[in-house]
Amino acid sequence: MTNTAQSSNLPVDEVDTTPQALRRAARLWPDGEAVADVQSGEDVRWTWTELAEQVRTFAAALIEAGLQPGERVLVWAPNTRHWVVAGLGIQYAGGVLVPANTRYTGAEALELIERTNAPVAVVAGDFLGAERISQLTEAAGGSLNGTPLKVVVRVPLGGTETATSDVINEWDSFLDTATDASLQAAERRADAVGACDVADILFTSGTTGKSKGVVALHKQTLAGSRAWGSNGELDASDRYLVLNPFFHTFGYKAGFLVCTLFGARIVPLAVYKPVEAMRLVESEKITVLPGAPTIFSTLLDAPERADFDLSSLRLAVTGAAIVPVVLVERMQSDLGLDTVVTAYGLTECSGFVTTCRPEDSDETVANTCGRAFEGMEVRIDESGEVLARGAMVMAGYLDDPENTAKTIDTDGWLHTGDVGELDSQGNLRITDRLKDMYISGGFNVYPAEIEQTLARLRGVTDSAVIGIADERLGEVGKAFIQRSTDEEGKALTPDAVAEFLIDKLAGFKRPREIEIVDALPRNAMGKVVKPELRGR
Structure with missing residues (x-):
């Protein structure tokens, strides 16, 4: 068991559970702004102390609802402060976070609930014109009572819930169920969370047609977030616009968890629109903006770009596609970015395998995925496949020892399914895919x-x-x-x-x-x- 005070004093390279990370943030930056949720007409700002209290209360409410350590909780919602509270709160209570893609249908979300036997789900209200709890209920045949779900917490995003079920709880009402006893129990649960406990299960579509649940331990998840933040030289003066979805490693482990480790402000964006993103960059003085290459292309080509002051930006991290050299150059010259880096990862490694460094040339950034993250090794086997080994490699696939054994060999090397090359400096270039993905x-x-x-x-x-x-x-x-x-x-x-x-x-x-x-x-x-x- 980890003592609360001791966990708060840990240096960043010794933090290996998310409760430790949150407690440490609240101690180091008690009055620093942790979250600025300034979208859809709202302006909600929390310090790290206030975020920690929100998380602790959510964890207590989960305990009141009967959540046991190790049980899974689905989160099916867009990027808002509620997701951050739910994600960290689930883990604070000793539970396992199961993110669901916001683009999933009700049937796809229900499948994850059934496969993980999740007794609790945190689900968006009206989002992008659809009431997600209604979709979930319809997929279940008109009633949630026949599913593993005992509690559904509705994230307030507008709209009126139409499903009738005694398992549905409004967000504020759910938090109100926390008691002094369950708040104390939440602290004991957080103390008991260990580095080798499961932190999350992220589902990734498999080549067999059935999605695979990637099981990651707390130490694996935190190792990736720590390496990512260190490479980007993040600190408490940074303001991070998280437009990558929280259900993805890019928005979760390379997003708000990085902020929790390094004290940067979390500025979530639920729906990406170039004008809204530029508005937030200007108003919040955003310094860090990761995203797919398409994000930066649309920002550069937006006719309204000249109307916004984007000079606060210092760091962009991109990847997941080919990045033309000219795009890197335009990101630096037209957006004023000091540093642009590319990276390569996959869910089975918490999203972290290789990355470019801030000092790398534009050609290196555009033509390679950089070198192995700290804590990782990369090599190319005789067939040309990229293999990865190290601190971020998953514990395995959920309930699937056969595919786990096929993916991670007896020497601990994870077979990525990608074909690549390493240059003399160790920079990785992906040349093809073994799979049809x-x-x-x-x-x-x-x-x-x-x-x-x-x-x-x-x-x-x-x-x-x-x-x-x-x-x-x-x-x-x-x-x-x-x-x-x-x-x-x-x-x-x-x-x-x-x-x-x-x-x-x-x-x-x-x-x-x-x-x-x-x-x-x-x-x-x-x-x-x-x-x-x-x-x-």
């Missing part, structure tokens, strides 16, 4: 999942999905559908296929182009030859 708008998309979904559509004999170039998103999906020769096949149209997928897959997974074909190209073994499709 493509990246759309910063999100990994696995064709096998889409193809398995298409197989359920009557009239489809077979299908093949590939990634094709897209100016805005980097890549989008294109589906080739081999239709059956019966009447249903003859009646099949691209519009019918698109309509079928609407409530089956999240928007970023749904193919943007659909082509009906009489036959797919195959090799002698009968396997679809996707390179031929890519060459069309």
Whole structure:
């Protein structure tokens, strides 16, 4: 058990649980601004002391609701202060955080709840025109009572909840359930959290079509956040605009957790729009702005850019796609950034494998993913596959020892599925993918999942999905559908296929182009030859 005072005095390189990180932040920067949630007409600001109290109260309410150490809690909500409180509060109470993509359908979110047997879910209210609890309820057949859920906490984002269930709690009402006894219990739970306890389970689509739950321990999650913040030279004077989603490692482990370790202000943004992002950069004097290359392209090309003062920006971190040298140069010259770095990671390593350093040249930043993060090793095997080993490598896949053993070999090397090269300085360049995965708008998309979904559509004999170039998103999906020769096949149209997928897959997974074909190209073994499709 870790004593509260001792954990507050830990140097950053010895912090290995999120409760330790939060307590340390409240002690080191008690009056420093931790969160500035200034979107949708709100202006809510908390110091690190106030954030810690919010987290402690949320943890106490979870304990009052019956959450046991090690139990999982789903968070299905956009970037707001509520997500930060919920995420840290779950772990403070000894629970395991299970983030869900905000673009998921109700059915996809329900699947995560069932696979993790989560008794609690924190769910957005009305967001992007949809009431998420209603979607969840509909996916469950009209009632949540038959699911593992005992408690649903509704994040207040507008709208009126229409689902009728005694498991649904409004945010403020839920916090009000905390008692003196449960607040004391929350502190004991936080004391008991250890470095080798599970911190989170992030789901990533698998090449078999079924998503895989990546299990990370507290020490693995914190090792990545610490290395990321150290490389970016963050400190308590920084103000960090977190527009990368909290459900992703980029917004969570390279986002608000980094701020918690280094004292930087967390400025969340729920929905990215160039003008809103620039408004926040100006009003909050933002210094740190990570994001996919598309984010910076849209900022640079925004006609309103000259109307905003963006001179406070000092650091940008980008990746997840090819970064042209000219983009790096424009980010420095037109946005006034002192430092631009690129990085490479995957969920199985908490998002951290390699990164460029602030002193690297523009060509190195644009053409490579940099060198291994502190605590990580990278090598290329005889087949050209990138292997990673070190402090950030996951504990394994949830309830899947077979795939865990295939991914992490007996020497501890994680097989990434990417093909790459290392230069003489150790900089990594990704040259290809062993798998068919493509990246759309910063999100990994696995064709096998889409193809398995298409197989359920009557009239489809077979299908093949590939990634094709897209100016805005980097890549989008294109589906080739081999239709059956019966009447249903003859009646099949691209519009019918698109309509079928609407409530089956999240928007970023749904193919943007659909082509009906009489036959797919195959090799002698009968396997679809996707390179031929890519060459069309």
